[in-house]
Amino acid sequence: MSAPTPSPESWVRIEWHGQEHEVAELVLARTEAMNAISTEMARQIAAATTELAASPARCVVVTSAHEKAFCVGADLKERNSFTDADLMEQRPVTQGAYGGVLDLPMPTIAAVDGFALGGGLEIALSCDVIVAGRGALLGLPEVSVGVIPGGGGTQLLTRRIGWSRAARAIFTASKYEAPEAHELGIVDELVDAGSAREAALEMAGLVGRHSPVGLRNAKRAMRLGSDVDLRTGLQVEDACWRATAFSGDRAEGVAAFAEKRAPKWPGK
Secondary structure, three states, rough: OOOOOOOOOOOOOEEEEEEOOOOOEEEEEOHHOOOOHHHHHHHHHHHHHHHHHHHHHOOEEEEOOOOOEOOEOOHHHOOOOOOOHHHHHHHHHHHHHHHHHOOOOOOOEEEOOOOOOOHHHHHHHOOOOEEEOOEEEEEOOOHHOOOOOOHHHHHHHHHHHHHHHHHHHOOOOOOHHHHHHHHHHOOOEEEEEOHHHHHHHHHHHHHHOOOOOHHHHHHHHHHHHHHOOOHHHHHHHHHHHHHHOOOOHHHHHHHHOOOOOOEEEEEE
16 A cells, blocks of 8 residues: 555544543544545544543544534545555555444544535544534535445435435435535534534533443444344343443432432443
């Protein structure tokens, strides 16, 4: 594979919020390229999500250090130099980045302002909730450059908004302004332009008050049960309930309620 563009400093960083560091902010910071995902940036995203998955964070917010772009997708300048063999070698690296966000065990929120195109939108779709500023522009334009959404877009958008709407969005390579994306169900919460990060962190603060065990098992039940029949889904839910009901968090939650105080979650 061609040598990756050198990174003089980290393009991905983690910042912590809250008294107990209950909220982690995953910041995309390749600002000189509007967060275009190169091989090296994909490696950094994968490494950061591996770190977060093993952390006690209760909620992760994915943000951008660029005021005009969340992420513009794959680094096409880099890919233009690739041979077919290079592209195949890069594939598991990029899958590790998108899959790393998707597989985070705690709730995740994407804060989108500016451009979220191609792989950028796929990172957002890999989160549980998308908050977008009114000035955001979102889309999966891959077929217009001879590829398809390959970071989960064909699957995640279809599950989010349904076959017909996803088909139209992907086949026409349409780009949607945030209000229309919100109407279609791509975006979950619409806020003033430039305020997505603030709104997402506020939401994460609410999430972060709750039981770490409960949050992770609720997400696990939802994810594992979303594409199965109802009876199987209820069995998945029961297994996740059992994993929570006999935890230290459940004991603390009940005691705190009875004693009319804020819980101090053991997180296990």
